[in-house]
Amino acid sequence: MAPPRTGPLTEGVHTLEVDGLALRYHVHGTGPVCVAHPGGPGIAWEYLRARELERRVTAVYLEPAGTGGSDRLATHPHGYTRGLYSRHLAALIDHLDVGPVHLLGHSHGGFVAQYHALHRPDQLAGVVLYESAPANGPEFGEEMIRRAGEFAAREADRPDVQPVMDAFASIPAIADDESMVAAAKGVLPAYVADYWADTPRWTRLREALRATYISGLDENGAPDLFDDRRALPGLKVPALVVVGRHDVVCGVRWGRELHELLPASRLLLLNHSGHFGHLEEPEGFAHEVASFVAAGTNR
Structure with missing residues (x-):
């Protein structure tokens, strides 16, 4: 086993000013x-903790600006763009001072991770796009509604399915931390x-969730939408999708599309998982991600 790390990589909680x-x-x-980098945006980092993976890598979990114990922008809840999150990731990686690292982004964190990989490949040995997508415009929203409908049809006999669908319907009206937590x-x-x-x-996971309302708008009130399809074929670092x-x-549609767009990627399909493969299939998830990280580290 590798010796314990020191300094910015000492086990525990740290604070960095950016x-x-x-x-x-x-x-x-x-x-x-x-x-x-966790998802949401605005979901607190704890849900992403992958204890099996921590047996094989040094996991550095960032609490993004505006979330959890990190400070909020003066324009909160607006201004939390992928560019801002990437700038903060760049500062964190420089602060760790260990050379190129692997970056794992989950859900909205995957959107941030692919942005960072496209703009700062010099900092990365590889990127794990975990439940990400190549674009997040209307097409993305339509696909989520379709998939949620499939879930409702599959579980139609369960009396507690309707509150889940009501929570999906409430998402456009989220306007504060309380309604964000309730929807999540x-x-x-x-x-x-x-x-x-x-x-x-x-x-237990549901009850433990913490969240902050992040609007998804930039500091001028414009949606932080993106379509990376033209850029992703030029990605210069290895990727695990x-x-x-x-x-x-x-879902699978987006994972396959990412894999097909990326020049050097591998697709890991977790057959028994939904959005939380690190919790639903922890051993398989940890083995594959750690193997990808080890290969990139030794490259």
Whole structure:
């Protein structure tokens, strides 16, 4: 086993100042460094903790600006663009001072990770696009609605499905932290492959979720939409695309499209997972991600 890391990579909680903001990050595990960016935007980092992966890598979990214990922008809840998050990632990676690292982005964090990989490939040995998508405009929203409808039809006999669909319907009206938390908790049963196979476990995750309302608008009130399809074939770092077969948000369609667009990628399809493969199939997820990181580290 590798010796414990010191300095900015000491096990535990750290704070880094970037652009006058205090950003919090957490270090767990030993091995090559993998920086992890959570999703949402606005979902607190704890849900992304991958304990099996930490047996094989040093996981550095960032709390993005505006989320959890990190400071908020003066324009909060607006201004949290991919460019801003990437700039903060760049500062964190420089601060770690270990050379190129691997970057794992989950869900909206995957959108940020692919932006960072396109704009700062010099900082990365590889990128893990975990439940990501090549674009997030109307087509993305339509696909999520379609997949949520499939979930509702599949689980139609369950009396507690309607509140899940009501939570999906509430998403456009989210306007504060309270409604963000309620929506995140409400839709969670649709985010795993089989919520009702182990309801107590997923209920614990659901109850523990913390979230901050991030508008998805830039500082001028314009939506931070993107379409990376033309840029992704030029990605200069190796990529691992991870997708759960039953994910209703960033599902197989998007994972396959990313894989086909990227010049040097591998597709990991988790057959028994929804949006949280690191929790639904922890051993398989950890093995494949750690193998990808090890290969890139030794390259």
